[in-house]
Amino acid sequence: MSSSANNEDLSYDVVVVGGGPGGLIAALTARHLGASVLLIEQNFDVGGRGVLSGGGAYLGGGTSLQRAEGIEDSPERLFQDWVRADSLLGRYNDREVVWAYANNSAATFEFMTEVGNVKWRPLGAADRLDTVKRRAFSLEWEEPAGQVVPGQFGSGIVRPLEKAARELGVHILLKHRMVSLHRDRDAQGAKGRVSKLAIVEVDDYFTPTGEVISVKARQGVILATGGHSGNVGFRRMFDPRLTEEYQYTGQNWAPKTADGEVAAMAVGASIWGFAGQTNESDGQLSKGLMGTRSNYHGLLWSVDSPHFFREKATGLKPSDYQNLVLVRESGVRFYDETAGVRDYDYFAAAMSWSGDPEKLNGGGPIWAIFDAEAVEREGWNVTPPNVDTDGFFFSADTIEELAGQIQMEYQWRPMPPGNLRATIERYNRCVDEGVDPDHQKPTPRFKIQRPPFYAAWHTPVVHDSYAGLRINGSAQVIDTEEAPIPGLFATGDCASGFTQHGLGRAFTFGYIAARAAVSTGQARTGSGPTSNKDGV
Amino acid sequence: MAAGQPEITLAVWGADGPAVVGSTLSVHVGARSRSGGSLAGQTVIVRGAAGHEVGSGKLGGNIWPGTLALWWTSVEVPVPAEPGLHVWHASVGTSHFAFSVAAVPAPAHTLTVTVFNTTNAEIEPLPGTHVRAGHHAATTDESGGAVLALPPGRHTVEAWKQGYGSVKGIAVVGSDTEISLVTEVIADKDPQYVREHWR
Numbered sequence A: 001m002s003s004s005a006n007n008e009d010l011s012y013d014v015v016v017v018g019g020g021p022g023g024l025i026a027a028l029t030a031r032h033l034g035a036s037v038l039l040i041e042q043n044f045d046v047g048g049r050g051v052l053s054g055g056g057a058y059l060g061g062g063t064s065l066q067r068a069e070g071i072e073d074s075p076e077r078l079f080q081d082w083v084r085a086d087s088l089l090g091r092y093n094d095r096e097v098v099w100a101y102a103n104n105s106a107a108t109f110e111f112m113t114e115v116g117n118v119k120w121r122p123l124g125a126a127d128r129l130d131t132v133k134r135r136a137f138s139l140e141w142e143e144p145a146g147q148v149v150p151g152q153f154g155s156g157i158v159r160p161l162e163k164a165a166r167e168l169g170v171h172i173l174l175k176h177r178m179v180s181l182h183r184d185r186d187a188q189g190a191k192g193r194v195s196k197l198a199i200v201e202v203d204d205y206f207t208p209t210g211e212v213i214s215v216k217a218r219q220g221v222i223l224a225t226g227g228h229s230g231n232v233g234f235r236r237m238f239d240p241r242l243t244e245e246y247q248y249t250g251q252n253w254a255p256k257t258a259d260g261e262v263a264a265m266a267v268g269a270s271i272w273g274f275a276g277q278t279n280e281s282d283g284q285l286s287k288g289l290m291g292t293r294s295n296y297h298g299l300l301w302s303v304d305s306p307h308f309f310r311e312k313a314t315g316l317k318p319s320d321y322q323n324l325v326l327v328r329e330s331g332v333r334f335y336d337e338t339a340g341v342r343d344y345d346y347f348a349a350a351m352s353w354s355g356d357p358e359k360l361n362g363g364g365p366i367w368a369i370f371d372a373e374a375v376e377r378e379g380w381n382v383t384p385p386n387v388d389t390d391g392f393f394f395s396a397d398t399i400e401e402l403a404g405q406i407q408m409e410y411q412w413r414p415m416p417p418g419n420l421r422a423t424i425e426r427y428n429r430c431v432d433e434g435v436d437p438d439h440q441k442p443t444p445r446f447k448i449q450r451p452p453f454y455a456a457w458h459t460p461v462v463h464d465s466y467a468g469l470r471i472n473g474s475a476q477v478i479d480t481e482e483a484p485i486p487g488l489f490a491t492g493d494c495a496s497g498f499t500q501h502g503l504g505r506a507f508t509f510g511y512i513a514a515r516a517a518v519s520t521g522q523a524r525t526g527s528g529p530t531s532n533k534d535g536v
Numbered sequence B: 001m002a003a004g005q006p007e008i009t010l011a012v013w014g015a016d017g018p019a020v021v022g023s024t025l026s027v028h029v030g031a032r033s034r035s036g037g038s039l040a041g042q043t044v045i046v047r048g049a050a051g052h053e054v055g056s057g058k059l060g061g062n063i064w065p066g067t068l069a070l071w072w073t074s075v076e077v078p079v080p081a082e083p084g085l086h087v088w089h090a091s092v093g094t095s096h097f098a099f100s101v102a103a104v105p106a107p108a109h110t111l112t113v114t115v116f117n118t119t120n121a122e123i124e125p126l127p128g129t130h131v132r133a134g135h136h137a138a139t140t141d142e143s144g145g146a147v148l149a150l151p152p153g154r155h156t157v158e159a160w161k162q163g164y165g166s167v168k169g170i171a172v173v174g175s176d177t178e179i180s181l182v183t184e185v186i187a188d189k190d191p192q193y194v195r196e197h198w199r
């Protein structure tokens, strides 16, 4: 089965929601243990953001790869590293969650290698909180068609898992979106298990098209929906500044709109790990690329990507911020443009009050302004499909005309042409002087002077989700009374308690969740492994 | 186009400093009308800070390559005898655009600045580094070198490249001189974010 379901009830031992790293390994693990498994994915392909990623997973505690490279590691050391009190990435972590991660990380790695056939590069450098080399990078997937963005190593970590899962008989239902969970109640009305979920078919733009279908999950539902970055109301619980203009990483390939969190909260789940989302550390935000909507700094889109019809432009990457100035929606500079990609003071300036009582939160669009000489120096091609001229890239003969051109959904008021002219006149004087008294840009170097002139979207972009569903060491979702919700599990960016970027925790808790779902499910029903025949 | 935009808007380019005191600067002035219609033959006036006219010209009959409707001309502007920053205004009708240039004494010697990247304890030439001594600026080539033509005297030299630390040195220029500067990759303000070029 690939992309259709009939309207009769479907029934499986384990139902996994989301086909990214967390979902794929959960599905493979549960099926490997003998459960019948359905994996539901809203995109027309699996992989999630994992397939777009750099493929470097924090998996250690004594893996075979570490041993082969002579690295000594242990679960204790892994745990100690990731609960370090002297780091923002360690101090707020839920130690029950990190303990479980530390004790299952190596087993997850071996399972991915042996059952999932993932092939690895030599270990990467120790980074973030790791005190020894742990980060395992996959090789990119050998078939270009499976890479989504050519050359991304992440393809080599998710495609082998997908292949193994399919070969073992996991059913994958594409272009279907989970919309709610059902929790049983007993005769007295007390809350019981999560036993069903509702899904709906969606079109190529994730819009529901069909009837709602009910799917039974006898042993458990595992949520791996990737986080909340794209749900404006949800993300503003953590940061009121993050209004609608802020786009998020991978939004056109693997939307993460807090579906897992919202559905689980509706059946009593607690959210958790707020400090991990608000501590201004690591990948909560990114400075961004230019000229395209979904503009994470680390990734230029490819015209060969199968979802390019949604992206519309590859984007432009500045190699040298001397080639441009960054202005707010008002046409005024606000910060030293050369700031790093994760500079939270830069983000604060970009998101500060615009001065308009009509828009109190969010800072509005940030525009990169540059000229024809900058285009030559950078070697940019400023025509589609490199840039999205439908609201994210503008050009004009003069600076004032350029300001007048900037009209799009998030530019809620016109940019005053005189402001932009004054900004450029003043900046060009800074270049003559060699100093920037306004924002201390080092050695201002190039004037913005030769027509035509350009304005490219360069608004910060939302990235990782760290706050999310509360889980325990068995990846069970916990309710607001601190009790596990029977039959409901979560992993990856929709789960929380662990401020660790990316793949490692998604894989580890996907592995843990599937094992817990199958063992508790089998214990409850007294059944052994089932075949997938009783699915569809 | 947005309200508040004048009927004619201007661009001025080619005012690349520094310029030697008393020399002549040739700048391009372009103008476009809101409608995109021809402005050929319209007068361009350049005025100094005190409002006095220092140069003029007439917009030609061709549009500047790459633009939709920018009529342009070149105007010769005399650079004053005093060193320092000078600001002018180009105008067409009531529209104007300010531009500037730094005036400097005639250079006497060259200063060759070579910048090295010492990240990871290596010593490698660093191309693409912007090097500056006051108003004088250049960018290093593949061998990490940049040449500045400077008046004699003591100069503070600053070097910066995207992703690297800003560094300074002092050069005493009495003849053609060479100095070298070293810099390293700097981590983002967020100490957890490891750049790909760290090993």
Ligand SMILES: Cc1cc2nc3c(=O)[nH]c(=O)nc-3n(C[C@H](O)[C@H](O)[C@H](O)COP(=O)(O)OP(=O)(O)OC[C@H]3O[C@@H](n4cnc5c(N)ncnc54)[C@H](O)[C@@H]3O)c2cc1C
Pocket: A017, A018, A019, A020, A021, A022, A023, A040, A041, A042, A043, A046, A047, A048, A049, A050, A051, A052, A053, A054, A055, A056, A057, A058, A176, A177, A178, A179, A224, A225, A226, A227, A249, A250, A253, A254, A255, A256, A257, A259, A260, A296, A298, A299, A491, A492, A493, A494, A501, A502, A503, A504, A506
């Ligand atoms: C460009 C980029 C580079 C990265 N590089 C790295 C790296 O090198 N190392 C690292 O560790 N991490 C990296 N990451 C982060 C990493 O990719 C994510 O943390 C990881 O993919 C999270 O896995 P996940 O399974 O939780 O969610 P995702 O990978 O986001 O997958 C979630 C899936 O669920 C689907 N889904 C969501 N809601 C529903 C619903 N209601 N119904 C059905 N399906 C749904 C989505 O479409 C998606 O396919 C990178 C991310 C990006 C975007």
